[in-house]
Amino acid sequence: MTPRDAENELIRKALMGDDESFEALLFSCRTKAYNLAFRYLKNHEDASDALQESFIKIYRNLAGFKGESSFDTWVYRIVVNTCNDMIKKNKSRPDTESIFKENEEEYTLDIPDSSTSPEQVLIHKEDGEYIIWCLNQLPEEHREILILRDIQGFHYEEISQILNCGIGTVKSRISRARHRFREIYHDQVSGGKGTKGVPIPSKS
Amino acid sequence: MNCEQIKEHLPLYLEGLTEEAETRMIEEHLDQCSSCHKEMEEMEALQQKLMSLPSVAMPEEAKARVSEAIKEEGKRIRERRKKNRILRFSSLAAVLILGLFSLVMGSQMGDLFYQPEKAAETDGVMMKKAAPESEGEAPAEEPIPLDPAALTLQDMGAGGEGNMDLPAPEVRMMTTPEQDETAQEETIMTVLSPQPVDPYLDLLAEELAGQEYEVLNWEETEPEVFLIQIELTEITESGESDRIPVSYLGQEGKLCRIE
Numbered sequence: 001m002t003p004r005d006a007e008n009e010l011i012r013k014a015l016m017g018d019d020e021s022f023e024a025l026l027f028s029c030r031t032k033a034y035n036l037a038f039r040y041l042k043n044h045e046d047a048s049d050a051l052q053e054s055f056i057k058i059y060r061n062l063a064g065f066k067g068e069s070s071f072d073t074w075v076y077r078i079v080v081n082t083c084n085d086m087i088k089k090n091k092s093r094p095d096t097e098s099i100f101k102e103n104e105e106e107y108t109l110d111i112p113d114s115s116t117s118p119e120q121v122l123i124h125k126e127d128g129e130y131i132i133w134c135l136n137q138l139p140e141e142h143r144e145i146l147i148l149r150d151i152q153g154f155h156y157e158e159i160s161q162i163l164n165c166g167i168g169t170v171k172s173r174i175s176r177a178r179h180r181f182r183e184i185y186h187d188q189v190s191g192g193k194g195t196k197g198v199p200i201p202s203k204s
Numbered sequence: 205m206n207c208e209q210i211k212e213h214l215p216l217y218l219e220g221l222t223e224e225a226e227t228r229m230i231e232e233h234l235d236q237c238s239s240c241h242k243e244m245e246e247m248e249a250l251q252q253k254l255m256s257l258p259s260v261a262m263p264e265e266a267k268a269r270v271s272e273a274i275k276e277e278g279k280r281i282r283e284r285r286k287k288n289r290i291l292r293f294s295s296l297a298a299v300l301i302l303g304l305f306s307l308v309m310g311s312q313m314g315d316l317f318y319q320p321e322k323a324a325e326t327d328g329v330m331m332k333k334a335a336p337e338s339e340g341e342a343p344a345e346e347p348i349p350l351d352p353a354a355l356t357l358q359d360m361g362a363g364g365e366g367n368m369d370l371p372a373p374e375v376r377m378m379t380t381p382e383q384d385e386t387a388q389e390e391t392i393m394t395v396l397s398p399q400p401v402d403p404y405l406d407l408l409a410e411e412l413a414g415q416e417y418e419v420l421n422w423e424e425t426e427p428e429v430f431l432i433q434i435e436l437t438e439i440t441e442s443g444e445s446d447r448i449p450v451s452y453l454g455q456e457g458k459l460c461r462i463e
């Protein structure tokens with residue numbers, strides 16, 4: 001039995017309502033799916049909600065999986081869509097979300113957007129937290145592409161399937177996102193210009 | 205290429221996605237231009253930083269919650285399937301019971317109370333309704349018998365000689381009609397009470413006439429919108445039968461296959 005056959009067999013059983021088969025089907029991609037949701041939504045609570053919602057959606061629409069991409073890629077696509085929906089819904093809420101909240105025992109400092117002083121930022125410069133803070137300053141489209149490409153390590157082809165767009169679009173988004181990301185990172189470190197007033201370069 | 209163009213190309217260069225000639229040009233420029241070289245190094249370092257971010261562990265509480273939700277959903281799917289099987293079984297039973305009903309009327313009550321037109325009409329309706337769901341026991345092509353005498357004969361044959369592949373419970377009902385009459389009437393009522401999804405199941409039967417399929421599940425995803433999941437049995441080139449999951453969406457009286 002090839003892995004593909006084994007996968008099809010699990011899908012067939014899951015369609016009959018066998019939840020153990022369904023869990024087995026998701027076993028290999030669950031951690032990555034969770035990490036994806038966590039990077040999109042920035043905290044464990046929302047990431048757990050998104051994962052639960054995504055998995056139930058996948059279970060209900062399992063018959064809709066036609067094997068056009070790999071099963072895992074299909075799962076990530078649904079997770080990404082669910083996260084983006086949640087982000088849209090939460091847009092009305094003021095964003096005081098901070099990467100420092102990830103380690104609540106160590107930091108209690110909230111960073112609403114760019115009001116942090118360059119000194120504070122410098123303290124954490126070498127931390128992964130600072131990197132994530134910079135990442136979170138990016139427009140959603142740029143942030144998303146760097147999460148998929150660099151943090152999660154998806155290939156261009158996979159990203160194009162997950163985001164349902166062409167390879168060319170993926171390339172140009174990655175390109176623009178890298179430039180913008182570098183600018184944010186070095187602006188904060190060198191001059192503390194802040195990020196809010198800096199216009200996004202229109203290199204489209 | 206000037207500095208601006210080089211910088212523009214840096215992300216693709218770092219991914220190894222530039223053309224050979226471009227790569228050579230970029231590298232020549234980087235050797236001479238400290239500003240571009242610095243930008244390239246910064247960009248590469250940031251890429252490395254993102255790549256080396258540790259992956260987060262999924263909290264145990266979240267794992268348990270997701271697992272529980274999946275179990276619940278599995279249970280729901282199984283219950284739907286069970287309900288569906290019962291519905292199909294009842295449809296088959298109803299056909300047999302109605303056949304029996306005309307037999308009883310015909311033989312016991314005699315000609316005095318027997319109303320051939322009415323019996324024929326009822327049986328015709330039931331046969332039509334049950335046919336798509338009874339897995340080929342009554343092929344759609346077969347003309348619906350409208351002659352009560354023909355129906356009676358057919359049913360007598362089925363009950364008396366047992367030459368149709370009938371499950372045991374129906375045969376038992378055939379042999380003790382009087383005792384189960386109330387129960388049978390209840391069964392008929394259950395089957396006849398219309399389900400909102402019924403018209404779509406009928407449309408599905410029309411669309412898939414002649415093909416073997418099984419309705420796995422249906423749900424009303426929005427008011428008056430039904431998602432029907434079926435498995436279609438297809439014979440592959442090598443002669444093996446293959447069950448393919450297919451979904452249909454029924455709304456506004458129309459049925460469409462979801463790709």
